[in-house]
Each structure stands twice: as structure tokens, then as C-alpha cells.
Amino acid sequence: MACNLNTVFLPHRISACGREPVSSKTQGFCLPSSPADGGASLAWSALSHDSVLATSGSLHLSTTITRKSPTQTLIVTEERKSTTAGKFGRYGGKFVPETLMLCLSQLEAELKVVLHDEEFQAELATALKDYVGRETPLYLAQRITNHYKNSMGEGPEIYLKREDLNHCGAHKMNNAIAQAMLAKRIGRKSIVAATGAGQHGVATAAACAKLALECTIYMGRMDMERQSSNVTFMNLLGAEVRSVDGSFKDATSEAIRHWVNNLDSSYHLAGAPVGPHPCPAMVREFQSVIGKETRKQAMEKWGGKPDVLVACVGSGSNALGLFHEFVRDEDVRLIGVEAAGVGLESGKHSATLATGEVGVYQGAMSYLLQDEEGQIIGPHSVAVGLEYPGVSPELSFLKDIGRAEFYTVTDQEAIDAYRRVSQLEGIIPAMEASHAIAFLEKLCPTLPDGARVVVSCSGRGDKDAEMVLEHI
Numbered sequence: 104m105a106c107n108l109n110t111v112f113l114p115h116r117i118s119a120c121g122r123e124p125v126s127s128k129t130q131g132f133c134l135p136s137s138p139a140d141g142g143a144s145l146a147w148s149a150l151s152h153d154s155v156l157a158t159s160g161s162l163h164l165s166t167t168i169t170r171k172s173p174t175q176t177l178i179v180t181e182e183r184k185s186t187t188a189g190k191f192g193r194y195g196g197k198f199v200p201e202t203l204m205l206c207l208s209q210l211e212a213e214l215k216v217v218l219h220d221e222e223f224q225a226e227l228a229t230a231l232k233d234y235v236g237r238e239t240p241l242y243l244a245q246r247i248t249n250h251y252k253n254s255m256g257e258g259p260e261i262y263l264k265r266e267d268l269n270h271c272g273a274h275k276m277n278n279a280i281a282q283a284m285l286a287k288r289i290g291r292k293s294i295v296a297a298t299g300a301g302q303h304g305v306a307t308a309a310a311c312a313k314l315a316l317e318c319t320i321y322m323g324r325m326d327m328e329r330q331s332s333n334v335t336f337m338n339l340l341g342a343e344v345r346s347v348d349g350s351f352k353d354a355t356s357e358a359i360r361h362w363v364n365n366l367d368s369s370y371h372l373a374g375a376p377v378g379p380h381p382c383p384a385m386v387r388e389f390q391s392v393i394g395k396e397t398r399k400q401a402m403e404k405w406g407g408k409p410d411v412l413v414a415c416v417g418s419g420s421n422a423l424g425l426f427h428e429f430v431r432d433e434d435v436r437l438i439g440v441e442a443a444g445v446g447l448e449s450g451k452h453s454a455t456l457a458t459g460e461v462g463v464y465q466g467a468m469s470y471l472l473q474d475e476e477g478q479i480i481g482p483h484s485v486a487v488g489l490e491y492p493g494v495s496p497e498l499s500f501l502k503d504i505g506r507a508e509f510y511t512v513t514d515q516e517a518i519d520a521y522r523r524v525s526q527l528e529g530i531i532p533a534m535e536a537s538h539a540i541a542f543l544e545k546l547c548p549t550l551p552d553g554a555r556v557v558v559s560c561s562g563r564g565d566k567d568a569e570m571v572l573e574h575i
């Protein structure tokens with residue numbers, strides 16, 4: 104199927120009472136069609152009822168979540184044979200031009216096959232073990248634990264889920280290798296991706312090298328300067344890195360344009376659980392290994408579950424990767440930490456769930472950072488990987504039903520945490536992960552003695568060292 108449309112997914116602000124986007128600036132591109140799965144009005148009505156349906160679990164599970172009280176939810180899961188429409192309550196969907204529908208449907212169909220294909224799963228398991236280096240340790244951070252003990256010597260136990268030890272230094276590799284394998288299986292020769300902090304770009308470039316696929320990575324000009332070591336790695340791995348005026352959101356639009364112009368041969372390798380269905384469910388699925396391992400390791404280490412899970416939220420892939428396995432365990436708290444930048448009141452932040460409003464962006468409905476006109480507000484964070492104006496539809500849904508909690512941490516608090524962990528544990532966490540770790544300052548004094556907290560150490564922080572040294 105040839106396609107030469109210069110098309111991009113455009114932002115839409117959703118009015119408080121409306122069912123339709125109220126503004127849709129064209130910015131020189133063609134407009135997306137209405138939700139192709141026809142599920143928007145169903146989704147809109149969903150939250151006004153006590154019961155909502157979400158496409159949670161694997162693609163073959165549906166999860167009915169019934170609100171018992173504002174703080175309590177009852178979650179029932181049932182097997183479903185048919186495909187889902189990619190909805191998480193009102194969020195998600197496929198707000199795309201008709202020209203992309205066939206591609207997305209093919210991808211959804213192939214994804215359903217590979218999730219149950221023994222040969223693919225065995226190959227993926229081998230790649231995760233021998234290439235990525237899984238499983239990653241669940242590490243008891245004893246000195247951080249001691250740091251948070253009160254005067255009585257009481258406090259929670261802090262564990263780090265060491266995604267920084269993955270090949271290429273972040274959780275991004277879990278998804279990149281799986282999708283690159285999927286792309287190869289459906290006959291694509293070249294991969295296009297966008298990256299912010301560069302971790303997804305490096306992971307994608309490495310996976311492409313391993314699988315002999317061509318690789319083009321789009322990255323914002325400023326981000327290339329801020330994360331220059333990752334640009335060097337991408338080049339060394341054989342990828343072509345193309346700079347884009349703007350930041351990650353602009354790089355994403357450019358990568359999608361590239362893909363739309365080459366639908367026959369190329370594959371857009373999404374690193375974030377955002378965009379049109381099936382991308383959010385697919386990325387979540389390929390990252391869910393983090394939570395599955397955590398459950399097993401917790402059982403081995405203390406014979407139970409964690410009490411609290413904490414992860415930073417940029418677009419949501421490491422958070423969902425950790426949380427997903429535990430969504431139905433009501434006794435496990437799920438905490439997402441967003442970037443408050445230089446302060447929420449300054450407007451210079453990336454706290455989409457804390458301050459955003461619902462809208463449609465890059466093909467799906469979620470919370471968004473947007474102004475009164477429905478135009479996207481540029482996000483800010485000291486952690487480049489957290490700078491995204493949208494967020495996962497699934498996390499948007501978990502926020503609305505009260506299943507996950509979301510808080511924010513400023514640039515300075517994250518920098519302090521980066522240094523604290525480096526000096527207390529000899530582990531240099533990515534600035535993104537430092538946001539999750541920084542939240543321990545507020546969380547730990549509120550927890551009972553012996554509570555077990557697992558924090559996602561989503562990546563390693565060498566890429567951020569220079570910037571942190573400049574701040575000192």
C-alpha cells in the first residue's frame with residue numbers, strides 16, 4: 104500500500120461536557136478522522152457509571168472495575184475471545200486518518216498472534232535473557248533504607264528494580280527488542296523511531312543492528328545536545344540520527360510522518376505506551392516483564408508481595424511495566440511520579456496527570472498539557488525522558504478510577520536524589536528514575552515500619568552526569 108500523505112496526528116482539546124473535540128487546528132496537515140473504532144461516545148459515558156470496561160490485562164483479558172467507594176475498587180477479570188477496541192475507560196482509541204487504519208489493524212492482528220506464538224515467545228525469552236541480560240535484580244538498597252529510618256530505627260525497606268542493568272542501560276530495551284523482532288516477522292526492512300533522552304533511540308539502534316534492520320532515529324535538536332553521549336552511541340550502532348527543530352513531541356511527529364510516507368517498508372517502533380491502538384497495549388505488554396519478575400523475586404525474597412510500587416512517569420512505559428502485574432492486587436499501592444520541573448505554578452513542568460486536561464494527541468485520548476485553545480504546552484523537565492505533553496491512556500484511566508496515585512517532584516529534588524543514591528549505594532540512576540527515588544523523601548515518613556517499597560530504577564545516569572555536575 105503506497106501512501107504519500109503528509110499526515111500527522113493533531114491535538115484536540117475535549118470540552119468538559121462534550122463528546123467531540125472542540126478545536127482542531129490544521130497546522131498545514133490533513134485532519135485526522137473521527138475515532139475509527141466508533142468507541143468514543145461509549146468511552147465518554149463510561150465514567151459516569153459505576154462500572155467501566157478497560158482493555159487491561161493481556162489483549163485477551165477485559166477488566167471490569169467497579170467503584171465501591173472513592174478509595175476502594177473491586178476488580179474482576181474475565182477472558183474474552185474477541186479483540187478489544189484499545190480503550191481504557193474513555194482513554195486510548197485510534198484517532199487516525201483512514202490511511203493508517205489498515206496498517207494498525209495488521210499490526211494488531213500480528214501482535215495477537217505473536218503474544219501466543221510459542222516460537223516467537225521462546226525467541227523473545229532467549230533475547231531477553233542472553234541479549235538484554237534479564238532478569239534484572241530486585242536490589243535491597245540497605246543504605247537508602249537506613250537513611251529513611253526514624254529515631255526509633257523504624258522505616259520501610261527500599262528495593263530498587265534494576266532496569267539500569269539492562270543492555271544499553273534502561274528499560275527501553277525490553278520493548279525495543281520485542282518490537283524489532285515483530286517488525287522483522289512482518290517483513291519490514293527499516294525501522295523509524297523518535298527519542299527524547301536517547302535511551303529508546305539507543306535501544307532501538309542496538310536491536311536493529313542485531314536483527315540487520317535499517318534504523319532512522321528522530322531527536323529534538325536541544326535533546327541531542329543535552330544527551331550527546333546517546334547520540335554518539337546511536338551513530339556507532341549504525342543508526343542515522345536526524346535532528347528536528349523542537350523536542351521529543353516534535354521528533355515523534357516527524358518519525359510518524361516518515362513512517363506514513365513509507366508504510367510498505369518501514370515500521371514505527373514506539374517507545375512509549377501512547378499513540379493509537381494497539382501501541383499503548385503493545386508497549387505495556389512488552390514492558391510487563393518488569394512487574395512479572397518483581398512478583399516472583401518478592402516471593403523468593405520475603406514470601407509476599409511488595410506493599411508499594413513507585414515509578415517515574417514520562418509517557419508511562421516503565422510505570423506500567425512495573426504496575427501492570429499488580430493492578431488487580433488491591434493491597435499493593437501504585438505510585439507514579441511526574442516531573443514538576445521548576446515548580447507546578449511556574450508552568451515549566453511535565454506534570455500531565457497532575458495538571459493536564461483530557462484531549463486527543465498523536466492518535467489517542469489521554470490527559471494532555473494544553474492551553475485554552477487546545478494547543479500543546481511545551482513540557483519541561485531536567486530529565487529529558489520525562490518531557491512529553493501527553494501520557495499513557497492506561498495511566499489516565501488508572502488515575503480516574505483511583506487505582507494509581509500520582510505525585511510530582513521538582514528538578515532540584517530529582518538532582519538531590521541522583522546524588523544521594525550515587526553516594527549511598529554506588530548506583531548512578533538516570534535523571535528520570537531519580538524522580539521516582541526522590542519521592543521517597545515524602546513517602547517514607549508516612550509508611551509503617553517494614554513496609555516493602557519497590558522503586559523502578561528505570562535507567563542508568565551516566566548520560567546526566569555532566570548536567571548534574573554543572574548544577575553543583
Ligand SMILES: Cc1ncc(COP(=O)(O)O)c(C=O)c1O
Nearest residue numbers: 417418419420421488535561562
Ligand atoms: C531511563 C528512563 N526512564 C524513564 C523514562 C520515561 O519514559 P517512560 O515514562 O515511558 O518510562 C525514560 C524516557 O526516555 C528513560 O530514558
